[in-house]
Amino acid sequence: MANIPSDLRYTEEHEYVRKAKDGNAEIGITDYAQGELGDVVYVELPKVGAKFGKHDVFGTIEAVKAVSELFAPIAGEVVAINDRLDKEPALVNTDPYAAGWMIKVKPGNPSEIDALLTADAYTKHIAQ
Secondary structure, three states, rough: OOOOOOOOOOOOOOOOEEEEOOOOEEEEEEEHHHHEEEEEEEOOOOOOOEEEEEOOOEEHHHHHHOOOEEEEOOOOOEEEOOHHHHHHHHHHHHHOOOOOOOOEEEEOOHHHHHOOOHHHHHHHHHHH
């Protein structure tokens, strides 16, 4: 069974959002998603300062099985990227909710986070 922390919000496309104390939002892919992808070998992320609308593609993730697009769960501006993923893309597999985070954004509309799936709703979504 996938690890689905209750303090995060989720998308149907398997991204998660963690609200940070500074008002920014940390985004990555879920434990379920990394498990479905298999061994991650490359992650392409945007540059700091890039702006995205909700559901825009913000990067790609390449695994042994497939290449998938990464979708922005909320609109915002990228304020940080996880540089470790350049050399250690497997962090997405081993620690998706901590060391394997992908980008931090300054939300354009913070209420978009609250509209995402709760852990219970995401659990039901992946069980279908």
